[in-house]
Amino acid sequence: MYTLNISGHHVQSGEEVQELVKERMDRLTRLNDQITSIKVILNTEKHEIHELIVEASVHIPGHDLFATVKTDKQLKPAVDLLVGKLEKQLVKHKAKHTGRQHQINAQDVESSVEREEQAEFNELVEREVL
Template sequence: MQINITGHNIEVTEALRNYVNDKMDHMKRLEEYVKSVNVILSIENLVHKAEARIAVKGDDLFAEAGAETMYAAIDALVDKLERQLVRHKEKLTK
């Protein structure tokens, strides 16, 4: 699974990059469905936002989350992505 991390109005530090990679490792069990992940971290009006687009077999999934801290936004983003991936996996297996 290839993960691309970019930042808008924010410098993506090594700590943020490692945190995103660690959180995305939770999705290893669904890795067979994922081709690539593009994560964009940004700050808009004092709200830390994380958004991601995942290329899966036959579709693209998109999720975004905002919070007071970037780490909380990343946590919320990963939760949303996992729910979407599970739903996508169930559609494919039916």
């Protein structure tokens, strides 16, 4: 389970907004169940046009993912785009880390002397000397 922190700067983050964000962020846990926390920041900028900025940071052990989306006052599409970006990052992260195979340890590799001794032993066993 993860903790979800939603904050709004110059934006009202009422129950509807929080439910929408929580519902969309729950999709991320299907891709990676090790998510420990998600922080979402909703912000508006008033320059020439009113722009909605949605940012999120997702923490998983050993790594943080971050995404941001800027749109024109449309919350649902902005959150969907944000989740899409985070999903891509999670898939990429998962592919990197699950693709790692067991690293060969120097102790796991037979030396040439050990191979020769094993071959001699196998030969003696075949001749039924041992």
